[in-house]
Amino acid sequence: MAQQDLSQEEVNELIHQSHEAKEFSFSPYSKFRVGAALKTRDGRVFKGCNVENACYNLGVCAERNAIAKAVSEGYRDFIAIAIASDMENEFISPCGACRQVMREFGCKWDVYLTKLDKSYKKMTVDELLPCSFGPEDLSK
Numbered sequence: 677m678a679q680q681d682l683s684q685e686e687v688n689e690l691i692h693q694s695h696e697a698k699e700f701s702f703s704p705y706s707k708f709r710v711g712a713a714l715k716t717r718d719g720r721v722f723k724g725c726n727v728e729n730a731c732y733n734l735g736v737c738a739e740r741n742a743i744a745k746a747v748s749e750g751y752r753d754f755i756a757i758a759i760a761s762d763m764e765n766e767f768i769s770p771c772g773a774c775r776q777v778m779r780e781f782g783c784k785w786d787v788y789l790t791k792l793d794k795s796y797k798k799m800t801v802d803e804l805l806p807c808s809f810g811p812e813d814l815s816k
């Protein structure tokens with residue numbers, strides 16, 4: 677499916693929602709709060725935060741929680757995701773596992789990496805995970 681550009685107002689709103697999502701972060705171990713806001717083609721937004729566990733390796737990232745919420749409600753056509761953390765001087769960058777899970781739902785949608793002041797860098801999934809392996813490869 678083709679890319680769909682958001683208006684500046686929609687971008688700002690999605691970023692705002694990713695920072696709202698961060699407020700529910702359950703991160704008592706890392707104390708590193710992350711939020712994500714995922715927008716579907718029909719305009720719905722699913723929010724997620726990181727949810728950690730005393731069994732450390734069971735923690736789940738904000739991006740994957742937002743994607744799992746959307747998919748489990750029947751939404752798979754994504755146009756953008758915004759990611760928020762409390763870092764003032766760095767854009768939050770999704771981990772490799774989250775990049776692969778984003779890629780499952782296409783390479784040509786947008787990822788907004790933000791700083792605490794809501795400034796952002798926009799990248800596509802393809803730029804974040806070049807030469808990726810995806811569902812299409814299974815049938816080749």
Ligand code: THU
Pocket residue numbers: 703706708709710725726727728735736737738739759768769770771774
């Ligand atoms: N984390 C995310 O939720 N998303 C990212 O993009 C990077 C890292 C979480 C995982 C863990 O709960 C905490 O941040 C520290 O790694």
